[in-house]
Amino acid sequence: MMTLQDIDWEHWTPVEDATLLFVIRGGRILLIHKKRGFGAGKINGPGGRIEPGETPEECALREVEEELRIRPLNVDYAGLLQFQFVDGFSIRGHVYRAADFEGTPVETDEAIPLWCETDALPFERMWADDPVWFPHLLAGRRFSGRFIFEGERMVEYRVVEEEEEFECET
Numbered sequence: 001m002m003t004l005q006d007i008d009w010e011h012w013t014p015v016e017d018a019t020l021l022f023v024i025r026g027g028r029i030l031l032i033h034k035k036r037g038f039g040a041g042k043i044n045g046p047g048g049r050i051e052p053g054e055t056p057e058e059c060a061l062r063e064v065e066e067e068l069r070i071r072p073l074n075v076d077y078a079g080l081l082q083f084q085f086v087d088g089f090s091i092r093g094h095v096y097r098a099a100d101f102e103g104t105p106v107e108t109d110e111a112i113p114l115w116c117e118t119d120a121l122p123f124e125r126m127w128a129d130d131p132v133w134f135p136h137l138l139a140g141r142r143f144s145g146r147f148i149f150e151g152e153r154m155v156e157y158r159v160v161e162e163e164e165e166f167e168c169e170t
């Protein structure tokens with residue numbers, strides 16, 4: 001079975017680059033029930049794949065607007081997630097948090113909005129990696145994580161807190 005140590009992470013290039021953006025306000029976090037795309041059927045943050053010519057932050061804002069019709073405000077970079085699947089697929093997630101937003105979240109073709117208390121998250125309906133990095137996200141810390149997945153099963157992971165300056169180029 002593939003392990004974290006089998007991968008040269010410094011030279012690792014993902015098949016896909018994607019984003020996640022979490023609005024966290026007043027003890028609640030805005031999640032979505034994902035209707036299509038990778039991870040359809042799960043609860044996740046709004047987000048999606050980065051398009052050519054787009055920065056990760058531009059993608060994060062575009063995806064939230066497309067999926068929930070809101071505009072996040074006071075956005076800051078939160079972390080980086082590197083997912084390697086044993087079948088060869090890989091995806092890198094650039095994670096952002098926002099302290100506020102304009103508009104009203106609505107259901108779209110892509111997502112159903114879901115406000116959750118930050119101390120009662122529905123991890124059983126989320127990706128298996130989420131419980132290991134959400135504590136950093138919710139605490140306002142920067143983090144990075146490396147993960148091996150076999151299908152939807154998380155085989156191994158390493159998540160660390162990062163310095164403020166840490167950010168990744170695509």
Ligand SMILES: COc1nc(N)nc2c1ncn2[C@H]1C[C@H](O)[C@@H](COP(=O)(O)OP(=O)(O)OP(=O)(O)O)O1
Nearest residue numbers: 018019020036037038039047048049083093127129
């Ligand atoms: C493997 O673990 C993962 N955990 C979490 N929390 N989120 C993940 C994981 N793997 C991928 N993601 C996220 C990253 C992106 O937000 C989406 C994938 O992008 P998606 O397929 O939704 O991309 P779109 O461009 O929106 O695609 P469609 O236009 O076809 O909907 O999953």
